[in-house]
Structures are given as structure tokens and as C-alpha cells.
Amino acid sequence: MNLAQLILISLCGAFLTYLLGKASSRIRDTFAVFISLLLIIPLFCLYGKNEEITYYSFLGLPLILKITPLSWLFAIAVQTITSLSVIFSLSYMKGKERLDFYYLMLLLVNTGMLGIVLSADLISFYIFWEIMSWSTFLLISYNRGPALHAGMKYIVMSIIGSASMIIGILSLYVNCGSLDFVQIASFIPRTSSGYTLFILILFCITFGIKNAIAPFHTWLPDAHSEAPSPFSAVLSGVLIKMGTYGFILFMYTIAGLNIIINIGGGSFHYLISILAAITIIFPTFIAVLQDDAKRLLAWSSIAQVGYIILGIAIGTGLGFVGGVFHFFNHAAFKALLFLSVGAVEYRTGTRDLNSLGGLIKKMPITFFCALIGVFGLIGMPLTNGFVSKWLIYKALILGEHPFLAFIALFGTWGTIIYSYKLIHNIFLGQLPEKFSNVRKAPVTMRIPVIFLSLVVVVFGILPGIPLKIIDTISASFGFQPQDIQIWGIASETGVLNMVNIFAAIFAALIFVWLLFLMGRKKINIAQDDSYAAGAYVPKDKYNYTVDFYKPLSGMIKPYLRDFVDDFYLWLADVIRTFSDKTRKIYCGDLGYYISYIVLFLAVLIVLKMGLKIW
Amino acid sequence: MVINILEIIISPVLAFIIGIFFMGLFRKITARLHWRYGPPVIQPFLDLIKLFHQQGFSHGPVFDLGIIMALAGSIVLILFIPFGGICPISNSGGLLVIIYIMLFAPLGIALSGGEAANPNISIGISRKLILALGYEVSFLLALLALMTYYNTISLVDIVEAQDNYKWALFSPLALSGIAYFIIMPAMLGIRPFDIAGAPQEISTGPAIEYGGKYLGLFNIWHALSMFVYIALFVDLFLGGGSNPLTFFIKMLVVFILLTFIHGVFPRFRIEQAIKYLWKWPVIISLSGLILITVIR
Structure with a gap:
């Protein structure tokens, strides 16, 4: 079985599960477990292989799937955790509504994550990234009520990340002419270090948001606690680690060890390490204050991600091994x-x-x-x-x-x-x-x-x-x-x-x-x-x-407000107010619209006659 | 190989004897400081024999497992700490493993006490964990200063580097050593930091539900942990010892100083303790660590 077939089976399995659900819920459950467990076997057999397949060509750019030791490790973790989550869902989700939809989305998230770790060019990477992001959004808000709000928070931040990634992809396309990872990797050392830094920062925003590194962590506590528990396990266990995968991919596969250690006089990887340290310390103590078990675990996830990134970013072999192993653990x-x-x-x-x-x-x-x-x-x-x-x-x-x-x-x-x-x-x-x-x-x-x-x-x-x-x-x-x-x-x-x-x-x-x-x-x-x-x-x-921990929480609480979240909410509020005000000019009265046009023309004429700017 | 196995057996036994002796001496010295006569020095040992003959009661499997885990953790910890040349398995992970094996005891007792559902225990555990958070800051800073200064994570290497009277306490590491000594009463849970077990407020906290052999095991754990923290200080800052006897004498000196502190101080409240621990020892150990990073 080649890689394209693997992804295809995963994708078809998801939709087939949905269709089977229309016939009988029992068959759907069995099939969902079957398909997710089945995929572990071919993945396991891929160990140590270096397979590569060009499955499609888009605008003259090849779309490639490839397995490397790194993607093998991530793929195994993804598939195992998703399978266990599906098994867990059987009784946890029993009797809830819209179950066909739930299983469809869960398996789609799985396909998206597998695609991300297996893709070897930025277009496939982006497509699978979006499949994952959007199905995650639908799953987070599955429970409605406060979950809708959490999902909205997640998707807004996720879109910002995607936008940042799109800018990076387009810029790379214009400058490098190819979106194949191998081509980009050979292009990066030839370009200026300023441009490399620009690309790295753009992608670090994307991956930082998915990975919930401070200051991009604010979506995570809401999303993890509001999502259905089996999906929280996937979310915290592997989904946010797609950001980690992206970090490793860009820092070590594409940019390369030498560039990462030396870029900006070594300040880039040190800065990421410091961000990771901040991500460890504050969320850990915020977790102490939580009274909701899942919210506590969510904050703890942020902190543990800090350890992973700290290990990876420090730039030594020992740290890297520790960081990747901590991802797995x-x-x-x-x-x-x-x-x-x-x-x-x-x-x-x-x-x-x-x-x-x-x-x-x-x-x-x-x-x-x-x-x-x-x-x-x-x-x-x-x-x-x-x-x-x-x-x-x-x-x-x-x-x-x-x-x-x-x-x-x-x-x-x-x-x-x-x-x-x-x-x-x-x-x-x-x-x-x-x-x-x-x-x-x-x-x-x-x-x-x-x-x-x-x-x-x-x-x-x-x-x-x-x-x-x-x-x-x-x-x-x-x-x-x-x-x-x-x-x-x-x-x-x-x-x-x-x-x-x-x-x-x-x-x-x-x-x-x-x-x-x-x-x-x-x-x-x-x-x-x-x-x-x-x-x-x-x-x-x-x-x-x-x-x-009353004596402790009384002492540390004042210092542990999530200022970043407050800032984002304030920003969202300002934008909403501003948009509300702007909206008022569309009053629906034709007379006003005509007067806008006349006014605009008048301004143009004045500019032309008076200032002679063109 | 034979010597190694012999050391594995001997070092916990030695630690037990010294720990129990220290417990007896502790009560005696404190009593004399208070102008009382005090119990005989071997009283804790006699108590142990008595306790193992008395009936204990249990609240469930975790109640038993927790205390067993705590004591086992302390025994393993002893195997990692060089005792004047005796050090059976120090070569399996160094100081970082020691920091983590130290967690077995408080967690074991906390789990065991948790199943008993006694309000005094809950308060005691909550206080113990908060107090640990307080002293751990300076403890880690001091250890990191040592590990950075000698550029190793192995305790045996640190001891060896201090051979020939090059004690860490009289080197640039002095500040870290002072900070470690200041927080030692908190680590051992003696006054002014006997908050977690405060007998007059919460009736010895975590130990209150233990009776019979449970209390016996708890007391052995207490003796061993007294040994461990003092031995660690001797190893880290006083150059260990070339043979067990010099090592023991160094331990005795540190122990008597700590007993004097215990004898004369009243008890902090938990917030006061945290405020104190997060202030003076942290300032001292932090400047110690900064000093080390600067001079290296």
C-alpha cells in the first residue's frame, strides 16, 4: 500500500462511516473502530522505509507524500491516539445526537493530521492543515452553548495562523519557485538571513498558535475543556503537537541546524526557548487555581508543550531527543x-x-x-x-x-x-x-x-x-x-x-x-x-x-491573570465596536449612497485640480 | 560485585541506625535546651519495637501502598547518596534522579493520607506541598549553581571535585550553601517550619491516622529523611567524607546546629513561611547562581 492510498483509505473511511451511520449505528461504530485500527498496520510496516510518491500536480507544482523517520513517529502516535479515542467514544458518546457527524469529523481530523505529517510540499501541507483546523472547530463546538464560544475563539486564532502561513507560502513561491520541501531546503542557505528569519517567524506564528505557546495559548483552555472528552484526548495528545511537528520541520528539515543556531547571532532559538520557559511557568501555576478537572488538564497541556519546545529549541542533540520523546510521552x-x-x-x-x-x-x-x-x-x-x-x-x-x-x-x-x-x-x-x-x-x-x-x-x-x-x-x-x-x-x-x-x-x-x-x-x-x-x-x-491550596492561591492569584487573553478580548471588542460604527454608513437609503458617490467624485476633482498629485 | 551488593545492604542499615540515633538525640537536645530532662536517646528505637507489636488500622489499599512507597523511595534515595566512599548505585542518573526520587516520599504520604479523609490530614498535606513549593526554589537554585560550577550532573563527581578540603562552602558556591542551610529546617519539617505536622494545631497532620506498624513505618521514614537531607548537604557543600566516620562527624555537626535552631524558634504560619522562603533564601541563592554564571 502506498502513501496516497493510505490517505485515501483514511478519507474514504471517514465518509463511509458517516453513510453507514445512516443505516445502523452499530455498524457505524464497528466500522469506525475497524478503520482506525486497520490503518495502524500499514503505518507500522512503513518503519525505516523512505517512500515518496507524487500523487497530483497543481499549477505545475508536484504534490508529494513522503515518509521520514520523523513523520513515522508522529503518524504512529496520531493513529494510535485516535483509535483509542474512537474506542473510548463508543460508550462515552452513546445516546448523544449527531453521532454520524461526530465520527466523520473525528476521522477527518485523523486524516488531516496524517496528511500533515506525510506531506512533503507546502501545498499538501496547507490543504491537510486546513482540513484538520476546520474539522477541529466543528468538533470543539459539538456540545453547543459555551462550546460554540470556545470553538469561535479557536477558529479565529487558527485563521490568523493560516493567513500567516499563506503569506509565507506565497513569498516562498515567488522567491524560490518551488514548494517542495527539498527544493526549499536547498534554497534557504542561498538566501539572505533576514529573509530566512522572516519566513521562520511567519511559520512560527502558525505553529505557535496551533501549539499554544505563549502568547498564542489563549484558545486552548476553553477548547480543551469544552470539547467532548475523547476528542480532548486527541486535541491535547496529538493535535496541538502538529505545531511541534511544524516547528521541527521548519527549524531542522528546512532551515537546518546550522542556520537555526547561528541566525540572528543565535538569538532566534534562544528567544523561542525563553518563550517556551514562559509557557512552562505561568500555565503551571494557573492550573493550580482551576476547579474544573479538564480545564486544569488543559492548562497543564500548555505547560507541558513548553517543555517540548524548550527541548527542541535549545539546539543540542540531547535536548532535541528529550523534546521529541516528551512529545511522545x-x-x-x-x-x-x-x-x-x-x-x-x-x-x-x-x-x-x-x-x-x-x-x-x-x-x-x-x-x-x-x-x-x-x-x-x-x-x-x-x-x-x-x-x-x-x-x-x-x-x-x-x-x-x-x-x-x-x-x-x-x-x-x-x-x-x-x-x-x-x-x-x-x-x-x-x-x-x-x-x-x-x-x-x-x-x-x-x-x-x-x-x-x-x-x-x-x-x-x-x-x-x-x-x-x-x-x-x-x-x-x-x-x-x-x-x-x-x-x-x-x-x-x-x-x-x-x-x-x-x-x-x-x-x-x-x-x-x-x-x-x-x-x-x-x-x-x-x-x-x-x-x-x-x-x-x-x-x-x-x-x-x-x-x-487556599494559603497559596491567595498569594499567587493576583499575579496570574491571563493578561494576554484579556488583551485579545479587548482587541476583539475594539474591532467589533469599530465595525459596528463603520456599518452605520450602510443605512439602506439610496439617496445617501448617491451622495457618497457624488462626495467621492468631488473629493477626487478637488484633489486633481487643487493638489495636482498626478 | 560482592562488595557492591554488600554496600547496597549496608548503607540503608547505617542510614537507619544514624537516623534513629539522630531522632533520639534530637529529642534529648531539645529537652535540655528547654530545661527538661528528656527521654533516653534510644527511646525512638524502643518505640519502633512497641509500634510493630501494636495493632494498626487501614482505610484501604492506597493507605497501605502510599506509606510503603514513601519508605521505599527513601531507601532508594540512600543508595544514590555517597556516604563517605560508600555509594552503591550512584552511577545510574546522578543528581537529577535524586531530585525526582525525593518526590516519592511526600507523594506517597500524601496519597496515603488522602484516602483517610481526615480534615487534619488534608490541611497538613496542603501545607506540606505549599511549603515544599516554598523551599524548592532555593533548593533547585543551589543545586543548579553546583551543577553549573562543576559542569556535571553526577553527585559523585561533585564530591570528588571537593577533595583535599576544597569545600564548596568555602568557594564561590558559599552563597548557595548558606541558602541551602537556611531552608534545611523547612525540608526537615522542624521549627520554625514544622507547619505541616504542627502537633498543637492539626495533631501532627499527615501522621494522625497512622497507628501501630503504620506509625512505625512513618517514623522510620522520618529518620531516613533526616539522614538523607543532612547527608546531601554534607556531600554537596562540605566535601563528603573520605571514610564513613568523618562523614558522620560532619553530619553530626550540621545536625546539632539544626537542633539548636529547632530548640529556640517558635513556628511560622504557612503564609509567613512562604513569604520568608521566597524572599531571603531566594535572594541569596539567586545571587549565588548569578555569581557562578558570571565567573564561569
Whole structure:
């Protein structure tokens, strides 16, 4: 199967799902799962191949699809997360309206993302980019109500990004004469560095908006929290990473390592690193203040994207490997967390952190998977998040950027604070009376979540498997190859041996467990037994979870207003007022229109006679 | 290989003995400072034996798992910290791994306490995590100054670089060392920063639901964490030790100084603690880091 057929199957599959839905919802569901899982197989077989196909010619420009190691990694992540999301949707979306439309759009987004990572010229890239953007818009606003507003915010920013990309494409077309990535890559070193910078900045705006880097992040919290949960997983897991893909593509495939490091005296990649650091620190602490589980995760996504871009932009092999690996890991654990929260929302009908609690007794599997996800998010050892963060920190420290390293490391403590709030307020503490007959999540919700937690743990203990692939990518961009072993990284400046760490932790756990068994046997008692000591306690919530970090949030809240969002809203308001005023001249009265024409002519005559400007 | 395995067994045992001894000494010195007589030094050890014979109660699987995870994390941490030449698995990731393995303990206890649903525990955990956010700023700045100065992320290399009395505390890293010492009471949870466990306000916070062997494990964890933070300070700023005995003497000196601080200070409120921790130690450690980046 060649690449064009792959995309075609994906596209036809999406529309076929829609048509099948008109016949029977059962067939549609089965087919959607089938088509999304089916596509993983040919993608997997493409590993290590260097296939290229010109599938169409437009205005004399060839439209090309091509697979590289980088696009293979992204394509696999995209297809896996989408398949899991489709499986999750089966029960999550059951009984909702417009389901044919939902599945159509979900699979179209998938096609768009596959197309983006596989295309090898800017026209295909742009077309697939737009397919993805618009179907994303329709999915974000699927729930109507506030979701419409969120979707509108998203699409306006997305259009600004697309406009910036169009300008870049046209400019490249005029100057370079070709839109093929290979041609552009050979053209860039011949042109002036000012022009290169201009092109890079134009595309960085596009990708920055999609990737939600500060100051372009404002669409993300609304969109992630309002979208249906399975789609939030796709959105946060892979869709915003299309921006990351674009960054890597333009910085390392098209411009090349040398140009990126040297352009503007090295200030370009340093500036992006600083933006990434800002993207880490503020969203992390804004996430601490959130009370909506999905909104918390949305802010956390912005912060984690900061780590990815920081690793990629710092311009060393170690950082690049760390950044790309963190993309992969974030796709796994953030999708896992969104799906877990989705499962909780499905069963309890709410995702308000202040009213949930104690669900570990009702949904133990979801709890343990979410716990693994949270550990990955924090970067606890034995999860994949640890390895990628370790690589990024090491790159920053050895690259002598101690302040960037500080921000990255300090962000971790913020992550702990909000992650613990998430886990504690949903699953631990007291079970409110109204949730006493909640059942465990349905099996189609548990399968994706369990699969993703396995990914998080396995790649945490044996990070060599994905790192090897990523290292070939980074070597192909001219970075120095790392000494990757199956258990981690061997190098003179510091070894990381996850298998050793795993063995140590495992042995210590066994030892402490034996110690635990040696003591006198425990008894299990009810939650309020020892606290109340037999006295009466109010049944519904004597425990304290509302405003969990009150002393902290009181202190940091004034500094954490999203000024950027306020500015954009103000700008939107000004434009609206201005447009309203302008609209008043179209009053619908013919007399006025004639007088406008006469006035205009009069002005022209005056200019001609009096000023003699032409 | 045999020596390595022997070291893996010996270092947690040593850490346990020293930690328990420190706990006893801590109570004794504090008592003498307060003009009391105080319990015998081996009292914490006797308590442990008693606790493991008493019945404990549990609130669920995470209640058990959390405390096991916390203690296991501390034991692993000890294996990473050079103790006067004994350092079994330091070669597996360096200081960055240590920073992360340090998270096992607070998270384990927080998870364990979370399942108990006791308001005192919630308040204690909330305070502990906020306090950690407070001291972590200076802690990370100090560590980064060290790692930048010696241009390595390996703790063993940092210790080796300080051989022959070239202690980091008497080098350009002095500011970082001072900042680290200032935040140490907060890391150990002793006065003026014993906010998370404040016995008179929230009845020892996270530890309140523990009884029997749970409290025993909690106490062992406490002893080990006391060992870890002080040993880390000795390794980072006082040049480690050429043999376990000199290392222990250095630890003892640092520990007694900390006990004196504990003995005479009252307790901060949590907001006051954060304001303090985000001010003086940060100013000192930040200027330390700037100094290092400038002179390098």
C-alpha cells in the first residue's frame, strides 16, 4: 500500500462511516473502530522505509507524500491516539445526537493530521492543515452553548495562523519557485538571513498558535475543556503537537541546524526557548487555581508543550531527543488523563473538583491508571515522562542555561501541586452520598486507559526502544548521535540507567512490604471511625477539599491573570465596536449612497485640480 | 560485585541506625535546651519495637501502598547518596534522579493520607506541598549553581571535585550553601517550619491516622529523611567524607546546629513561611547562581 492510498483509505473511511451511520449505528461504530485500527498496520510496516510518491500536480507544482523517520513517529502516535479515542467514544458518546457527524469529523481530523505529517510540499501541507483546523472547530463546538464560544475563539486564532502561513507560502513561491520541501531546503542557505528569519517567524506564528505557546495559548483552555472528552484526548495528545511537528520541520528539515543556531547571532532559538520557559511557568501555576478537572488538564497541556519546545529549541542533540520523546510521552499520559477524567464525568456527570471525591472505591482501575498518568505528568522515575524530562534538564544544564533549567525544574513542583489536587479531589477523600451507587467505567473506556498506562510504564523502564528511533531522527538532522541502550543513555557526562533504578525501587518496595507484613496484622475500618471516634460527623463532606491550596492561591492569584487573553478580548471588542460604527454608513437609503458617490467624485476633482498629485 | 551488593545492604542499615540515633538525640537536645530532662536517646528505637507489636488500622489499599512507597523511595534515595566512599548505585542518573526520587516520599504520604479523609490530614498535606513549593526554589537554585560550577550532573563527581578540603562552602558556591542551610529546617519539617505536622494545631497532620506498624513505618521514614537531607548537604557543600566516620562527624555537626535552631524558634504560619522562603533564601541563592554564571 502506498502513501496516497493510505490517505485515501483514511478519507474514504471517514465518509463511509458517516453513510453507514445512516443505516445502523452499530455498524457505524464497528466500522469506525475497524478503520482506525486497520490503518495502524500499514503505518507500522512503513518503519525505516523512505517512500515518496507524487500523487497530483497543481499549477505545475508536484504534490508529494513522503515518509521520514520523523513523520513515522508522529503518524504512529496520531493513529494510535485516535483509535483509542474512537474506542473510548463508543460508550462515552452513546445516546448523544449527531453521532454520524461526530465520527466523520473525528476521522477527518485523523486524516488531516496524517496528511500533515506525510506531506512533503507546502501545498499538501496547507490543504491537510486546513482540513484538520476546520474539522477541529466543528468538533470543539459539538456540545453547543459555551462550546460554540470556545470553538469561535479557536477558529479565529487558527485563521490568523493560516493567513500567516499563506503569506509565507506565497513569498516562498515567488522567491524560490518551488514548494517542495527539498527544493526549499536547498534554497534557504542561498538566501539572505533576514529573509530566512522572516519566513521562520511567519511559520512560527502558525505553529505557535496551533501549539499554544505563549502568547498564542489563549484558545486552548476553553477548547480543551469544552470539547467532548475523547476528542480532548486527541486535541491535547496529538493535535496541538502538529505545531511541534511544524516547528521541527521548519527549524531542522528546512532551515537546518546550522542556520537555526547561528541566525540572528543565535538569538532566534534562544528567544523561542525563553518563550517556551514562559509557557512552562505561568500555565503551571494557573492550573493550580482551576476547579474544573479538564480545564486544569488543559492548562497543564500548555505547560507541558513548553517543555517540548524548550527541548527542541535549545539546539543540542540531547535536548532535541528529550523534546521529541516528551512529545511522545505527553501524547500518552495526557490522553490517558483526559480519558480517565472523561470516564469519571461519564459516570458521575460532573468534572467539578470541589464536588467529587472518594471514587477510588467505585472506579479502582480508572484510579490506578490515572495515578500512573499523573506520575508520568510529574515525571516520577519509572514513567516515561521522567526520562524525557531528565534529558531536557541535562541538556539545559550542560548547555549552560541554568535559569532555563531552573524554570523547567521548578515547573515540576507546580505540576505536583495540581496533579495531587486532581487525584485527591476526584478519587481520594470522602465519597459524597450522591455518588454512592456509581459503577465502574464500561469496558470500552477501560481498554484505552489501561493500554496507555502500559505505554507510560513500559517506556519508562525500557526507554531505549523509542529513544533509538528518535536518535536516528536527530542524527539525520545533523545532531551528534547519543549512545542509546535499551535501559537508557550511556555517556561520559552522566549515565541514566532506568533498569537499575527500577530494580532498586522494586527491591526496596518488596523489602518494605515484607517489613509491613512482619508487624501485627492490621484491621480495616470505616473512614470516619478514628476521626470521629464514635461521635457524630456530618455525613456529606466533613473533609476539606474545596480550595485545597487556599494559603497559596491567595498569594499567587493576583499575579496570574491571563493578561494576554484579556488583551485579545479587548482587541476583539475594539474591532467589533469599530465595525459596528463603520456599518452605520450602510443605512439602506439610496439617496445617501448617491451622495457618497457624488462626495467621492468631488473629493477626487478637488484633489486633481487643487493638489495636482498626478 | 560482592562488595557492591554488600554496600547496597549496608548503607540503608547505617542510614537507619544514624537516623534513629539522630531522632533520639534530637529529642534529648531539645529537652535540655528547654530545661527538661528528656527521654533516653534510644527511646525512638524502643518505640519502633512497641509500634510493630501494636495493632494498626487501614482505610484501604492506597493507605497501605502510599506509606510503603514513601519508605521505599527513601531507601532508594540512600543508595544514590555517597556516604563517605560508600555509594552503591550512584552511577545510574546522578543528581537529577535524586531530585525526582525525593518526590516519592511526600507523594506517597500524601496519597496515603488522602484516602483517610481526615480534615487534619488534608490541611497538613496542603501545607506540606505549599511549603515544599516554598523551599524548592532555593533548593533547585543551589543545586543548579553546583551543577553549573562543576559542569556535571553526577553527585559523585561533585564530591570528588571537593577533595583535599576544597569545600564548596568555602568557594564561590558559599552563597548557595548558606541558602541551602537556611531552608534545611523547612525540608526537615522542624521549627520554625514544622507547619505541616504542627502537633498543637492539626495533631501532627499527615501522621494522625497512622497507628501501630503504620506509625512505625512513618517514623522510620522520618529518620531516613533526616539522614538523607543532612547527608546531601554534607556531600554537596562540605566535601563528603573520605571514610564513613568523618562523614558522620560532619553530619553530626550540621545536625546539632539544626537542633539548636529547632530548640529556640517558635513556628511560622504557612503564609509567613512562604513569604520568608521566597524572599531571603531566594535572594541569596539567586545571587549565588548569578555569581557562578558570571565567573564561569
